[in-house]
Amino acid sequence: MGFENFKRAFSLSTTTPYNPQNKPHIFLNLMESFANNALEFHTLNINLLGELEKHFKEDFVFERFLSAANGTAPSLFYLYFNSPIILTKSKYIKTPLGQNPTQIFAKQGYDVIFITSGKGSWFRMGSFLKEQNIKVIDAISLLKDYPNAQKTAYGILDEYMYYKAYELFKTAQKPLLIIALSTSNHPPYPKVYESISKVNLSGKINEKLPKNTYENLNNYAYANSEFGKFVSKIKASDLKDKIIIAATGDHRVRDMKIDPLREKAFAYSVPFHLYVPQNYQKNLYYDKYRLASYKDIFPTLYELSLSETTYYSLGGRNLLVAPSDEKLEFAFNEVVWADNFGVYPLENTKGYFYENNTTLKDTNEAFELDEYHKNFPKSYQKLMFYQLNLRLQNAKTDKNLP
Template sequence: MYKNLTYLLKHSAVILVILFFVRICFAIAFVPMGLIGSNLTVLPRLLFNVLRFDMQVVCYVLLLPTVLTFVFATLRKPWTDRVLSRFRKVYYAIVNILILALSGIDLGFFSNFNSHINLTFFDFFNEGPLSLIQAIWEEYHCVYEGLAFLLLSLLILYVIRRIESDKVLARQTNCALGGRKTSRCQLIKLSVIILLYIAFVVIGMRGSVWRFPLQIEDTFVSNQKLLNDLVPNAIYMLKKACKEKAKAFKVESTDDLLAQYKFKSLQEALDVYTDGQIKIAKNDTLTALQRALFAEVGDSLKQPQPNVVIIYSESWSNYLFNLQQKDAEMNFGLDRHFKEDLLFRNFQSVQNGTINSLENLFVSTPFPHFFTSSYRFNTLPTSIALPFKASNYTTMFMSGMDAAWENCAEALPHQQFDAVYDKFFLLKDYPHATYNSIGVYDEYLFQALLDKLNKPSKKRQMITVMTTTNHPPFEFPKDLKLPPLPDSFYGKKCFAERNRKVLDKYLTGFRYYNKALNDFLNRFKASAAAKNTILVITGDHNVRVILNHDVIDKRYEHSVPLYVYLPPYLRKEAYSKLTNRWGSHDDILATLAPFAFRNTKYFKMGKNLLDTSVSDSTYYSANVDQIEAIPSYQKKAERLTAARNLLRQVYFGLYWRTQQ
């Protein structure tokens, strides 16, 4: 048993050497030495995460031969070691050569696409095997690469043979089975070795001994893309691509969508949504849909364009603001800002998850997991960044998290975001900043945001922000001090969560964020940025788990607040009378458009919440799970939402067909 486990570890070392060799090739080919030299402090973390990713591959490869080794050990037959040796030769020859081949393919993929293997890798196989072979032969240096692969494969086979060429194996096996009993000390030693070995394999497969297993965020170790690209191996990236491919959405046929949304024709849906103003002419459905879904903006701005900041606050619940009381501080000074500015309480998120809400804001796609689909490499005409850039804005996404999460760092530049500012930029610019397993604490994110707004800029800035601290596992700054809540507070009927420790974590997250936000707003309003910046602050979705929706009003189930700060030169007294309108995330862009856009068009999913010429009764709030409006407008709102969603899905289906 011990001998066979030793063989497995030796074979594992060969895999590590192969993967390390490929990393050296990658660094020589793609990473400037000056970049490495100027980021030496990152190297320990980089090498550690490289080892984690490679050990995960090693341990998954170990799984099958380990199981066979344990099974054969129970047989105690003289032929088992010989069979295992032959199996290992074949198994590791195949596995190691496949790893080498896949790593080489990944290097070639990176040289052409500046990215490791991703979803587009599978597009090569859509051409058919003959076309694929022809393309590889014509476009790549197959002769030199083939010779290198052959030489390395022969070297690998030689090493495998040397590992398994222990001529005394059979003799040792016969002696072991010849009647000599294993001493108690040897048995204990072997048991400890086996337990340590199993622990090694299990931890290696998980890639972590901490709260979270190895994940895509661990590929980010700095704010330099090429250094981050050194971390993952080809096997992990192929696994990630396969997972994304399995989750890829399906574009449904128009007939199926009509039946789903209960319309007889697209024209009927257009009539409902546009009040009969747009007709499909000459069977040109795409043009009609573009006219219905996009809004044109001329050059009617009479005042300077402001900076625009949209903050999506993690799990920022609308209902929890109702729990403020004298002996239970929940709002931490936000009430003053809510009174001074605009606060919409009849408001919902459109989606009920963080990435879904961000994708809805950024590209308004009707399909989930857009950022992990092959379409993420295309700039969509619905991107929120396009009308801002056309109106002479710079565009940025900021967050305390690793931007590798859900491919944000990869997808957003394709949607015309000029910059993605994440955890590693924050830690570089603010070395004193602290963070948890989710990201840099929100207070430092707000400091970075304020500094960017106050820094002179030739162009106006559009900045979208995603906070992270109010998120499980709810790890807060060590120096955080909040006034305690009374014991009776935790027993309120509105709470579904009865475990006080769990409930307290959720409430602390909400309270911490409100305190950090209030501090930011105080400093913001005292700065020069307040004179020329619009702030739009909302929740990405309602808080989960802790609220009992059988007790509280159903309108709060998906409700998040919407806070709007307007600089003095854009304020109107009439706006304060409009805050009882129903609204959702879809209304944010339409509300900002009159203040920011010039000579452009944008994807208009909602209505301008500050339009004084429209009746409050025609506003509604569309969440994917429920639609809210005044009772007399409820059915109309549901029909409008169905028509809009149908038209949007058909539009995206037609648009993507034109891109293929």
């Protein structure tokens, strides 16, 4: 399939259906190292989810899900700005971009805020976000409200970010989109309360994660539990029917060893958690084993919240609507992609069969690729750069930026 045909097959623009519901608030959380390679060790004796565990049982969770990239900054730009490059490391740091996912909401009357337990100076995010008309609340801002907050190497503990987000939603006068970035689950690990016991860490975990095993998993559990407490607080308030909450991980737990025979895709997988109030759950379809990745997050949020709104889909689709196009049932990461037939490391020309249709782990049994599968990753990456270049060319003449 040539690129022109590929573009037509993966149409850039999609429009949400008519939606009579009031616009909900939205909280989208990009969580540091919130990855499945650690989560598979979650058990009754090693609770790596903490307060988040009950929400995993109550809400929608997609388990066969890939992050777009394998570092925090590139993942953030893929997710929040549909960018395959780190724009703050380019000449476009001061360029106001059209068709940002956040801009789609701003045009529909939303206030947009970026909140992080880290510092706005990280990757010059503060400067970039200002050009996108996005308000920034970072660790320095949070310390003014919470002067006793425990400081970390990157800012302050995540819990204060959630305290602030809750207050922002409680006092919002119009629909509010908060995009977030957590930092506490990052080495050097800050000292946090004990969530798991060292005595319960098995030999298998220590073998898979030989470096800073307890600190790594305890901070992983802390970060998950603090997010879970935020979700619990929302659900116990009058906000529970007015807000959609979503969360995913930025990348794998890097210190965990990869089994190249079984984890070609699984090693890069992260969960996608989604809370949708009952009044927004109209004729939904849910398959927790559906293949997906970052490209599907905002299309899902758009269709749950916005009416007759046009957006760049980039092969993304609403994960809570039944599949209608097999070619869109795929997940894409910068080193591997997957569809319903198998997983495809970008570094080679083979596909690999799944262990079963509930996992991203593979059997290491290879099969030959047809032309479509051989060409797909380069065509998809070309599509990402094509749409970014289109937006950069139009940036200075776009009169509709909020």
